[in-house]
Structure formats: structure tokens, C-alpha cells
Amino acid sequence: MKQLFLLLISFSIIACSSQKKETLTFAEKMLDLNVAKTKETLKGLSSNDSFPRNIPKSKKDWEFVKVRDWCSGFWPGVLWYAYEYSGDESLKTDAENFTLPIKTIAYSSARNHDIGFMVYCSYGNGYRLTGNEEYKNILLSAADTLATLYNPNVGSILSWPIKKDEYSHNTIIDNMMNLELLFWAAKNGGDKRLYDIAKSHADVTMKNIVRPDSAVYHLGEFNEETGAFIKGHTHQGYADESMWARGQAWGIYGFAIAYRETGKLEYLDTAIKLSDHFLNRLPKDGIPYWDFDDPKIPNAPKDASAAAIAACGMLEISNLVKDVKLKEKYINAAENFVKILSSKEYFSGDTNQALLLHSTGHHPKNSEIDVPIIYADYYYMEALMRLKKMETITSNIAQKSKN
Ligand code: GLY
Numbered sequence: 436m437k438q439l440f441l442l443l444i445s446f447s448i449i450a451c452s453s454q455k456k457e458t459l460t461f462a463e464k465m466l467d468l469n470v471a472k473t474k475e476t477l478k479g480l481s482s483n484d485s486f487p488r489n490i491p492k493s494k495k496d497w498e499f500v501k502v503r504d505w506c507s508g509f510w511p512g513v514l515w516y517a518y519e520y521s522g523d524e525s526l527k528t529d530a531e532n533f534t535l536p537i538k539t540i541a542y543s544s545a546r547n548h549d550i551g552f553m554v555y556c557s558y559g560n561g562y563r564l565t566g567n568e569e570y571k572n573i574l575l576s577a578a579d580t581l582a583t584l585y586n587p588n589v590g591s592i593l594s595w596p597i598k599k600d601e602y603s604h605n606t607i608i609d610n611m612m613n614l615e616l617l618f619w620a621a622k623n624g625g626d627k628r629l630y631d632i633a634k635s636h637a638d639v640t641m642k643n644i645v646r647p648d649s650a651v652y653h654l655g656e657f658n659e660e661t662g663a664f665i666k667g668h669t670h671q672g673y674a675d676e677s678m679w680a681r682g683q684a685w686g687i688y689g690f691a692i693a694y695r696e697t698g699k700l701e702y703l704d705t706a707i708k709l710s711d712h713f714l715n716r717l718p719k720d721g722i723p724y725w726d727f728d729d730p731k732i733p734n735a736p737k738d739a740s741a742a743a744i745a746a747c748g749m750l751e752i753s754n755l756v757k758d759v760k761l762k763e764k765y766i767n768a769a770e771n772f773v774k775i776l777s778s779k780e781y782f783s784g785d786t787n788q789a790l791l792l793h794s795t796g797h798h799p800k801n802s803e804i805d806v807p808i809i810y811a812d813y814y815y816m817e818a819l820m821r822l823k824k825m826e827t828i829t830s831n832i833a834q835k836s837k838n
Pocket of ligand 1: 609671681682
């Protein structure tokens with residue numbers, strides 16, 4: 436029944452939209468569908484202190500986690516994007532409601548670097564869209580909390596305090612994404628030291644975790660007193676020297692942001708180098724396997740989330756490079772990812788509550804393999820919003836030149 440309903444919504448949206456506006460762009464069509472689906476999912480949610488995380492193979496509905504899970508911020512983030520696109524006030528209320536419980540994370544002692552994902556995807560988007568001063572204070576506190584994990588001997592944030600027995604001072608590539616919170620805070624009334632911490636962290640990551648083969652380790656292990664690099668590991672990948680798809684995508688996006696915030700050209704060069712390696716090694720259908728070096732390929736699971744994150748990173752790069760050909764290259768690559776993700780192979784349609792199928796969370800732990808995962812939806816929505824904004828700019832320019 437629910438599926439039939441969703442199908443009807445999809446058809447009616449496409450029908451209404453084509454009346455509303457003669458030519459809906461590709462991004463608008465997908466965003467219309469995604470907003471409708473998100474609103475439908477919201478109807479079945481009774482609590483705002485549990486957050487969708489994944490949908491196991493045999494199920495159709497989201498499985499939930501509590502606020503301390505590293506994925507808690509992505510669902511409110513999806514809601515903020517849905518609100519941003521649609522302007523629907525009910526979605527704003529829902530986004531606010533699901534953002535609220537994450538406040539506790541900003542003030543608790545930092546368990547790991549994931550505080551950046553949790554708080555920036557929820558409160559960061561909320562502040563960007565509403566200018567709510569309370570959100571700003573929460574973001575500033577979260578940045579200070581994240582900075583408590585910084586080790587000046589190494590020059591980087593301790594990403595996983597809980598794994599210190601296994602990996603001494605560890606810094607993971609994912610952590611590059613959470614520097615955005617520090618850069619933002621330094622520009623918005625926070626301690627200027629946060630900028631230096633973020634920059635130093637990016638330098639240490641670039642020097643040690645980005646490998647000469649243009650792939651990245653997942654994790655760099657350092658001596659916490661001397662700062663000496665001990666060893667690179669690829670904890671969530673196939674092998675230490677393999678190329679874990681999502682790690683590579685975090686690197687692409689993270690270094691693009693670091694360049695945007697600092698102007699340090701080596702970060703842009705790194706983002707480009709990681710992107711090109713990612714693009715050159717893609718399989719035929721354009722979406723990466725969970726690890727590019729899994730010997731089971733082509734019978735290995737895909738990771739749609741890595742494609743969605745890489746798309747956002749490449750769109751960021753396209754904003755930053757001056758050369759028109761390079762701009763075009765990364766826009767086309769990103770658009771291609773988003774189009775494939777929106778095709779029947781990867782787009783969930785009425786299969787389940789998620790937007791995207793086929794992500795892989797932690798393969799070595801046999802966890803979340805080839806399933807929908809909330810961060811794939813979050814970055815997919817972000818990529819669509821970025822494309823929509825670019826389409827709007829292009830059509831405005833075209834309109835102006837006609838007039
Ligand atoms: N720890 C974040 C990830 O699994 O990509």
C-alpha cells in the first residue's frame with residue numbers, strides 16, 4: 436500500500452511539476468522525489484531522539500541509532516536539505532526537532548572526531564539556513580570540544596581515542612571532513628587557534644596518510660610524544676595498501692575544503708590527485724566497489740556512499756579551480772555520479788525508505804554490506820542541491836544573454 440502511495444506521489448509530482456514549470460532540471464526532478472519520500476518517511480517516525488542509520492537486507496524501513504552514534508547528524512542534515520530545496524515549513528520543524536537532541540554532543544567530552552559529522556551536518560546546515568544564534572553557540576562549543584583531541588606533538592587530532600591501545604595516536608582520513616567545523620568556528624567568533632589546528636592536521640594528513648600511489652591510508656599511526664609517523668593502516672578497507680573507496684572520497688572532499696579555507700595550493704593539488712586516481716580506477720558502471728582492490732571484484736559489493744561523497748568533493752573542486760577545462764571535468768564527473776546514483780540500479784524508488792541502495796559500511800567487520808546507509812542519502816542530497824544551484828546560475832546567465 437505504502438509502495439503504491441509512493442509511486443502515485445512520484446507520478447503526481449512529475450505531473451504537477453511539469454505543469455508548474457515547463458522544464459524541470461534533472462536535479463529538481465530528483466529533489467522533488469526525494470523530498471516527497473522524506474516526508475513520507477517522517478510520517479512513520481515517532482521519536483526525535485532516534486536517527487535512521489541503515490536498512491538491513493530483509494527490511495524496508497530504517498533501523499535507528501541513538502544520538503551518540505557517529506551517524507546521528509546525517510538524518511537532520513537530509514531534512515535541512517529537503518527544507519532548503521522545498522521551503523516547506525513542516526520540514527523545517529522536523530529538521531529543528533531532529534537537530535535538537537544533538538546539542539548534548541557539542542558539550543560532552545569528545546569521544547572521537549565524529550563530533551564534526553554529528554554537529555556540522557545538523558547544526559551547521561541549520562545555522563546556514565536559519566541564522567539561529569543558539570545554533571551558532573552550539574557549533575562554537577562543538578569546535579572547542581573537537582579541538583581537545585588535538586595533540587601538538589603530532590600536529591593532528593586523535594581521531595579515535597578508544598582505539599589508542601591498538602593504534603597509539605591515530606589520525607584517520609575521515610577526520611579531514613571535520614576540519615570544516617574548526618575553520619568555520621575560527622571565522623565566526625571562535626578561537627583563532629582552531630584555524631591553526633585544522634591546518635596543521637591537514638598538513639600532517641597530507642604528508643603521512645596520502646600515499647605516493649595517490650591513494651590514502653585510512654589511518655596513520657604516530658608516536659604521541661615525538662610525533663613520528665609509525666605506520667599507515669587501512670582499517671576499514673581490504674588491506675593496508677589497498678584503496679578503500681570511502682576513505683579516498685573523504686580525502687577528495689576534505690582536501691578541497693582545506694584549500695577553500697586556507698588557499699594552500701598543495702591541498703587543491705592533493706584533492707585533484709586523489710580525484711583523478713578515483714576516476715581512473717572506476718569500474719564500468721561508474722560506481723566504485725567498496726575497495727578498489729578487493730580480489731573478489733566483480734563479485735564484491737559496491738559503495739554508493741563513496742560515489743556521493745566524491746561527487747560533492749568534485750563539485751567543490753570545480754568551484755575552486757580557475758581553468759575552465761578542469762572545472763568542466765569535475766562538474767561532468769560529479770554529474771555523472773549523481774545520474775548513475777539516480778538510475779534504477781542505485782536509486783531506491785519504492786524498494787525501501789532510503790534514497791539510495793548499495794552502500795557498504797564496514798566490510799572487514801561484516802557490517803552494513805550492500806545496504807542503504809544514511810550518509811549516502813545525505814551526500815546525495817547535498818550533491819543534488821549543489822547541482823541545482825549550478826543549474827540555476829547557468830539558466831540565469833542564459834536568460835540574461837537572451838534579454
Ligand atoms: N568512519 C566513517 C566511515 O565509515 O566512513
